[in-house]
Amino acid sequence: MSAAAAGAAAALTPAPAGADPGADKPSAKSVNARIDGLYEQAEVATEKYNGVAERAGKLREQVSDAQDAVARGQSKVNRLRDTLGGLAGAQYRSGGIDPALTLMLTSDPEGYLDKATTLDRIGSRQMLKLRQLQTAQRNLQQQRTEAAGKVEQLDGLQDALSRQKKSVRKKLSAAKRLLGRLTAQERAERERASRGGRGADGGSKVGSGGAKASSGRAAAAAAAARSAVGRPYAWGAAGPGAFDCSGLTQWAYAQAGTSIPRTSQAQRSAGRQVPLGEARPGDLIVYRDDASHVAMYMGNGQVVHAPHPGAPVRYDPVGMMPISSVTRP
Template structure:
């Protein structure tokens, strides 16, 4: 990674994560101690107990997680629909070419029929008996044999072309059926995404300003606690992987997107969802990968956490519903969820399912 990009990433790590991402095990969580409460001004509403807000936080996590799962389903349906649309276009081209070929063959067949009509259509024996020049007849018989062979070939071509056209039509009908199914899947996923996000926003809208601030603090503390637990395993002492040339390019791309908003289904250039960011980063590095986090988990090479290197992708949660890019020093860049922006976070701040390497 270039000096400028490394400086930008270091600054982001410092500003966004403070000591939480890069701190040594045993010290990282110290910064998350709850500040000493200040007296509540007279007449102001008393913030609800932390345990009540903790339940709100867990509820929000669940809603946004379900939205992420639905987003993956939406993205998968979108990718399939694009592929099916492209296949339908190719089949339409084949059908058009086949129809033009069939028309040309029918013209040839018509010409052959007219030629046979002009010769009277007499059988070879009759033509021989009526001919004044047997030698000329034999020459003509050879031409007739060639004509018969050409006619047979023509019939075979016509039949084959007609069968091809039927096959293309059947394939197109099947692709249209699949496209319709994926369109319905996309619509259902979109509806679920909107329902989950609206429910989360409605829940958050009921909170007072101080409650929202406290909720954000609880969210940061939960992430920090998970990160510290991960660091306390000594994992960073075992991670020494160096980014590949393509990995550096992917990290550079991801770093350049810091601060851009999360939008479900988005893959840039102005906004991203989690897998939109990682897939576009690797596309920019010259190595296209699957669009969704679940397909990235299924199709890309798995590597052990201790062997990961910058540019590798960390897949989170048991259902592979979230993905982030490892950028080194125990940190990731990811697009978290609606209402958040592309940011730097601790690699262990969420439950890790595993690590995959796009350019293995």
């Protein structure tokens, strides 16, 4: 268990019966540190959830395509069987069914084809249809195997999503309980402190590259992010009604006609790295060494981001937390 998680658990332990409730009450500073730790852990878990969800979405499309291929393959096999049945009917009406064709219409046409001594009893058209049926059945079996494998993979990802969801909810519930221990004044002070720019990288040199976006798509993405200010935070959400941090930046670039990855870790590599001093509107500001948070630079030392539960999409100082990198998609 991490130090932040251990601290959070200790803060949630009830006092012994008969003890003075205020005697061992943790300070607002220590409670805030524990809340920050839980929010950070929840954000890491959320980005893992987003990554798994993205893979599951792609695999779900592959499963659908594979199942469509199986259906098409089965239809082809059925058509070939119908055609061969028609040939058998024609032979019957003309004086009887060729024994070779009868053998072909059994469930093992491939075994029949291996009996080379009977091949001369099959007409050229029948031979062609037989070989087509043989190939179609082989392809159908392969498609069924591939589809079953993808369904199994998808089931595994669904289980992983469920575990990640429980992890995020557990951490956010613990943070909410800790917040409830703060007074209204302490919560207000916490809110002001969270927006005050505590990182060492938020100085006057930030964004000296200019207040103008580096491209038309970056300008459009910045405009989209600004339009989302005030909308609620929701973990795992990518708009348009609610967002988590990487969901907001992905959605904003989608409005500009540009696709970027779903997670903050992947977004760090979704373009060219630029020095912090050259940041321009539309650039992605990635935070912490593990790249677990991302925001969009707006100029004038400000970013727009989706902070955490209970805090809507908003403007904050670029140096609100340690900056890992600046990416220009």
